[in-house]
Amino acid sequence: MEVVIQPTADALAGLAAAVVEGLARTKPDLVIGLATGSSPLAVYRALVRAHRSGTVSFDQARAFTLDEYVGLPDDHPERYRNVIRRDFAAHVDFAPGAVQGPAGNAADLPGACEAYEAAIRRAGGVDVQLLGIGTDGHIAFNEPGSSFASRTRIKTLTEQTRRDNARFFQGHVDAVPRHCITQGLGTIMEARHVLLLACGSAKAEAVRQLVEGPVSAMWPATILQHHPHTTVLLDKAAASHLQLAAYYRQVYEAKPAWQGL
Ligand code: GLP
Secondary structure, eight states, rough: EEEESSSHHHHHHHHHHHHHHHHHOOOOOEEEEESSSTTOOOHHHHHHHHHHHTSSSOOOOOOEEEEESSOOOOOOTTSHHHHHHHHHGGGGGOOOOOOOOOTTTTHHHHHHHHHHHHHHHHOOOOOEEEEEEOOSSSTTTBBBBTTTTOSSEOOOOOHHHHHGGGGGGOOOOGGSSSSEOOHHHHHHHTTSSEEEEOOGGGGHHHHHHHSSOOTTTTGGGGGGOOSSSEEEEEETTTTTTTHHHHHHHHHHHHTTOOOOO
16 A cells, blocks of 8 residues: 655646546557546646546446445435536546446346446446545545445445535435435455545544555445555555654655656
């Protein structure tokens, strides 16, 4: 796990976008794992800018979103499929149907979960996965107690997550669905490179657990300590509880130029 601490969210986004752009150039048919939430937004903006300036194309790429609320109407603005389209996919050149998300409105939800796993497998797996982290240490919607071996399935959101996400529903916690479909921790662990972004002091405890805590289902993101290629991109506030912050800074500053993230 590599920890990179930068002064601004834009600096972090620039690093993450550069990884995706670099991969898109060497492997035009790359598979990107897309996250919702506020953390990856600046990365999407950077990728859209790069696309508009002609330095990157996604016309052969595919993308899979991490999760989806269950039961939001198809046209609901906070349905993650719509969020990803609005914030990213509509502004670049993905081919029609190249961006997929779990079917949170399917009549057969367990069947939709299996179909989603199969679609990721058929695409050859995720090359680069963007991730945020919840204040309770969830990644995607894998809440505390999630199995480290879990695959795409239905989950019940914690009250904390529903409160955190109420800001996307005009502050109404009751409007936040109780259930979701999420890629499992086992699914996410198969992504070849994980880029996790976290900003702000509200994330500091979850980040401390993720990087320096014991691996525990109580803090689901800690499973990433077992991932062979995870990059944790933090601003100063999100890194403020890290015991070895000074060391992570030294490592990054002394990193040889040829060695990318
Ligand atoms: C939601 C998403 C997660 C995201 C988390 C943090 O619960 N399902 O994928 O990481 O929110 O969101 P934010 O980046 O807005 O803090």
